[in-house]
Amino acid sequence: MDKLLNKQFSTIIGIMIVVAVIISFKNSSFHIPGNQEDYQPTQPIAFSHQLHAGEMEIACQYCHFGAEDSKHAGIPPANVCMNCHKFVNNTFNETRRADLENRKPVFSKEIKKIYASLGLDLDGIKVNDEIPTEWVKVHNVPDFVFFSHKPHITAGVDCAKCHGDVQTMTQVKQVEDLSMGWCLDCHRQEHDSIQSATGRTAYLQDCASCHY
């Protein structure tokens, strides 16, 4: 092949490869191993945060009440669901239609699952054994990372800072990469809000803040 052509050809190929690599890093679902950004598993009950946290404006910690005082924010126990779903068991439209048609409203398929997990029939009578619901954890950190919600809630960190706009998600998705560098992006900033009565809090860059 002509020498000149050869040279141009290889240059073009080279540029194309570099561009391809950059694009695949930037815009594709490719992540380095361990990074679960964009993880969006299907849950056993199609619970919509968009509906509950978004439309109904239920506060995060109403259900995830562990966050304030525990390591885990926690997945709400079924009894918390039942606080409302004892009464609410179908959509607003269905209630109205049933009312008009003078029939009992049809139970929502998903709410049925809560009843079933508690071993209740649709009238709330205990008929079966309980079967706990196995939710799929979306936000995972490795076992060697100690993450506790408690100090973050105390420090007034907004839930959305790490979990994204959950109130717009019908199915929860991990929006941040949860990498160590990402954690440090925050931990490196001055947290005026944390300068509470306890005086200066730890330098948040200490390894033992998370690894022990």
Added chain:
Amino acid sequence: MADHQTSIREPQIHGNKNLNDVTNEVCNIMDRKPTWLWWLGITLSLSALTLGIVSVSYQIATGIGTWGLNKTVGWAFDITNFVFWVGIGHAGTLISAILFLFRQKWRTSINRSAEAMTIFAVMCAGLFPIIHMGRPWLAYWMFPYPNFRGPLWINFRSPLAWDVFAIGTYLIISATFWYFGMIPDLATVRDRAKNKIKKFIFGALSLGWNGSYRVWHRYETVYALLAGLATPLVVSVHTVVSFDFATSSIPGWHTTTFPPYFVAGAVFSGFAMVLTLMIIARKTLKLEEYITLNHIENMTKVIIVTGGIVTASYATEFFIAWYSGNGFEQFVFLNRALGPFAWAYWIMVGCNLITPQFFWFRSIRRNVIIVFILSIFVNIGMWFERFVIIVTSLHRDFLPSAWSMYAPTWVEIGTLIGSFGLFFTLFLLFIRTMPMISMGEVKSVLHFRGKGKET
């Protein structure tokens, strides 16, 4: 470079060879069928290597616990082997670089294989810091590279990080130097190759070398520069290796004389290993005319000098321990000489102090068999030197409650044998596949006037 010089000095190469003889004889080593000795060698080496691979695989699969280490003695065979092999490597660079700068013409017949030896030894050495890790699959964390951890770099204060750079640079520069020096010879092989495949391979390897003098001219400059860079490098590498110990807090390690002591020791052991290899090579490959008794004698002289430095270092250590007035320091040296590992200490002293003294006698220097045996003793002694430094300092340091003993397991012994297997396998393959004597350089010291037979 007149004719009369040859009558005063013994010629570097014997046998009154012309240029073509050199080409033919060196290339013939690669061309002819291997001898039974080579086959024997490669069989032994490969067996040893297999043992090593089995040992290391088992260790990596099971854990460092398969070694005889404990909570007090955290390093033993692993780092001993590492320092030993790095030391071996030093002679090659010394021969090719320092002797080049000093215009020592006798180096030309041995520098190629000595450099190859360097590279193989450094490869063996480099293996140990990796396999000695508890989690060797994460060895790449030793390199500073951008990452998603903050980014978390490496600790540039750690002598082990220095080791990574020193050994890495050493391997890269040595390999470059070796390959760069080999390019004209590769072209020679290419040009006389009949076989198409061989022609293709050597054609690629020789990078289009055509003997142009304009290139030769720059080539010589680069070669000299590389030699100039390799010389401080070789000194720095063992200095850095000695820092692994010298910058620590453990008595017996925390010693400021370590850098020169280690460099001298490295050259000492390296030359011994070159001697061992060269004596085998000249015998089995019939290279007596290239590697002459003069070469051997010159190398034994280097051993006398470096052996002297090593001896002085041993004495210095004891003197400083006494002079320091530090009880812990004094204890460590008394413990070396009289404690539970005294046997290792006295093997070391016996091999490293007494062996070189035989080389004061010309008759011994020129007796190939005795030199061969003595060179092996030096190697044993230098291996034990590192063992003594590492293990005896650790096993009884400050707190008596933590004192312990050390004994190797078969896995460690297998790994040591395996490293020799790797080294000799590579070396045996090298002499079969690459021109093991630097033809270009040997030719330049022939002073051939074309009076020989016409070819």
Added chain:
Amino acid sequence: MSDLIKQYYMSYEDHACDQECSVSDLPPAEEVAKTSDVTRRSFLKTTGFSFAALMTACSKTPVQKAIPFLIQPEEVLPGKATWYASTSFACEAGCSVHVKNRDGRPIKLEGNPHHPITQGGLCSQCQASLLELYDSTRLFDPVLYRQSSTWDAVDSHVVKELRKIKGKEKEIVLLTGTVSSPSLNFAIKKFKKKFKTVSHVQMDEISYGAILDAHKQNYGKRILPKYRFDKADLIVSIDADFLGSWVSPIQFTKDFRKNRDLNAKHISKLIQVESRMSITGGKADERIALSPSEMVLFVKDLDAFIRGKKGSNAKAKELAKALKHHQGKSLVVSGINDINVQLLINRINHTLRNVGRTLDIQKPSKQFAGSDSDVQSLFQKMKNGSVGALLVADVNPIYALPNGIEFGSAMDSLDLTVSFSDKNNETTEHCKVIAPQLHGLESWNDSEQVSGLLSMTQPVIHPFGKNRSIRKSISSWSGIQTDERDLVRNYWKKIFQSRVKSGKTFARFWNELVHDGFAKISPEKLNLTTFQNRKPNLSTSKIDGLELVLFSSSQLGNGRHAENPWLQELPDPITKVTWDNTASLSPKTAEKYNLKKGDIIQVKSNGSSMDLPVLLQPGQRNNTIAIALGYGRKGTERFHEVGPDWLEKKSTVAKGETVGTNASPFISETNGFQYSGMVATISKVGESYDLAMTQTYHTLSNPENTSPAIMPVRPFVQETTFEEYKKDPSSGKHHGHPVTTMWKDDHPYDGHHWGMAFDLSACTGCSSCIIGCQVENNVPVVGKDEVHRKRDMAWLRLDRYYSGEGEDIDVSFQAMMCQHCDNAPCEPVCPVLATVHSSEGLNQQVYNRCVGTRFCANNCPYKVRRFNWFEYAREDVMENMVLNPDVTVRSRGVMEKCSMCVQRIQEAKFEAKRLGIPLKDGNIKLACEQSCPADAITFGDLNDPESRISKINKDERHYHVLEDLNVLPTVGYLTQVKNRDKSDQTSGGHHG
């Protein structure tokens, strides 16, 4: 953690109150309570069993499931620890504990600091007993004729048999350990009423019967006095290892420590007379080594001198003089289980007017009530055929009795034999019925260890199996069907009026009792007579050959916890031997018989013989052999598997063999059970044996041939006498060279700066801290071979150094853990930044960054770093439930070490931050500090001038080990002060 955590004490009672508030549409309240329990259990099981499997299965996107509660009990918050007060039954001492409960499972036991008797201390056995809860080899179902059965079948069988036996007028014997539970005693009473021929025999595996019997003779009642070591200025202990294993060591350590405050004008003086080397002997200000036969003569002389009579022993004379000088402020105790010796001791204490002052007989201890003669006569009756049924609880007579094997064959001939053990042991093998008990953490219980103090036990986890307490079993057989809780509660409800004098209602009393774990009640009236002098009948023959000394070690005690790997791997405080009992001899005696460490010898005595490895014990009386009891238990065969598996592994025990050898056959039965003074002969077997010791070099002096003239002894233990200390508080300290630095001070510690101090004077060497650390920090068990290879993993080791010559040996203990040096030598050598310094002065080890070069461990002058040589066994999923979820389980190939319980620091900081209050000194207690019964360890903030640690750091006694290296450790030590004359000091070399 006391202040912050206190408010989280909870009890199941609080939870039970919620039962009243029912929720209309939900299942009935009772159901809820049950559901939550069941769910908690299944939650546990699910997390325990399936989490790991799910996580390893996928690599790219590991699917982690999370299963929430269905009905979440109010006080349980996943990820947050709750604390319950309870009482431990790991040994008869019955220490009051706080149980840390995380996600429904107890993960740590800590002493209850408010309890008046144990005062917050907790021994190694009790802390380790937690692991036994998660022992998967426990029996979870009743056993009938070796077949797993149901309670219905067992109950009907037992009742049928008992009726038959009653009909035959044969005796039904209930053989138990000491029963200190009032409600159990009540149940036994009911049982007696139902089946008329019932008799109750109490037996202690290590008997204290002689003390009780002596008091019966002297005062008319079988009592064990409550000893007040805090009140005594001069303590003479004749072979009583009261700091290590005698009666109630934690209580005694706490008390002993109180009168050792160096700021006081004077401190108590402890004189120990013993044959072997015990930790009390190590702690003693003066130690007199005597053989058992010499000891009896010594006590006789002492008694004589005190009463102004003649004697022959000069030392006894001197001692008698000193005792008389401390009349009413002295205490003489003896561990010799011989009524004649105890009569003498009682007379001495009576003569010295100590009774009522340093020992309390009005409110005695109820920890031990066993009677040797009862047990011996039971055996006779069994052989006669007058016994029809034997119900065995809490004891293992076949193991513990010298003639256990015959006892077993006598059991075989009985109509009904029942064991309540939840584990298979020597005795259950001879039992027709096994009615397994609950583990102490699963059950309701009460106890009155010391007259007038009621301790409460509440379940902190739903029982794993179908086990039920002995109280419940006996009650069922008596026809009473009440649940576990009410069996205890109803009893107290019944006698509430008579025994509790307070204006509270019963409900209030009960709730407080369960919440606090203890309550004061009015002691039972004892009608003691005045001192009745009895003439002891002493045998004073001098023994010429070897004398045998049997003792219970502080880690295994009577062997009840022999199946606990933590305790087996806990080195003996003195000998530092793990996983074995030995025949220990003084070096001189060993030389006489041409023996060296590890030689196997055959010991013959009392018609039995056994092979044991030799251990050389400095300080031991010549011509004595000391052997620990509690080893050789059935069930320890399981340790064949323990430890990492690899090619050169040597199993901890050979297949089918036990750990150590049972020395019970050597116990002599003349005059009750005698543990010492038996004549023994030894012969060399010719084999030798590897003893796994965590420390193999025992002194601070260098080996003779390699000792430099300028440093014959290493100055790590710095000590002085009390007298010298009073003159110059810094006496005994080693004055090193001043150190300077060339470094720029880039690292001001302007927040907290954590530090720790260890008081050599206070430490008794009990090793409770080692277990505390192990439980808290998930330290693995590695097995005997690995310990022998010096790869034990304990983060905290207790260095023990001998000094002195011959039998006159001094012992010093020094806890050695990461010193958290500010100029840490380990940190700069790590290439990957896996160990770096925190802004609070902690030396951090980041496991997940570690690549395992071990350079840090090599460069540590203190050698406190531990490397994970293997992937240590974590296959027993049930056992894994004991792991602390706040501490990473380290994988193979990484370094680990003391983290100064950083998880506790972090948790306390989070909590302080949440409450918006500053951290106070004492809010954070490290695991070792918390468990120390001697309060030898102090942790705190060096930057807080008011903290205890800052004050200690300014103390004149304060020093650092290896100060000259300028590594700036933040862990300091306080010099050892012994209360003795300067001339006694055998360890002058320490000032090198």
Added chain:
Amino acid sequence: MEKLLIAEFQNEYDLVDSVKAVRAADIDVIDAYTPYAVHGLDKAMDLKPSRLTQICFTFAFIGLLVGVLGQYWVSAVNWPINIGGRPWNSLPAFMPVAFEVIILFAGLGTVFSFFAWRRVKHGKPGLQPSLRATNDRFYIVMKQGQHRKSATSVTEIVTAHHGKMVEN
């Protein structure tokens, strides 16, 4: 294209003498081909000393900057971590790595510069008078200029120095 003249010699001494003579005769010596680096030929051909030494120094200097500044930036600026109480800028501890980086940069820089130069100057491997140029023969490649002497006179000079002309 102009025809090139090639002369073959049996040893280095004839080659050097011949080059001198040819050049004295005002004939351009384009290049010489030798099996080894012939001593003195550079002077005979009037080749200037190579500038690779300066290049080597430049690379070494870059290595120094990268080594020292890189370590300083990593250890004291980007994420300063307290390591054993050492100052952020532990310059003495950075020396070994800086030194190795200097050597690495200088060595590789020089070698790659050499190859780059050779490729730029010489392009692809082209002329090689004979395969024996890498074995035992020495060649001069000459170009006859317009105003220069004839080929015969070149041959004469070559023959006088024991060489012979070869066809190319």
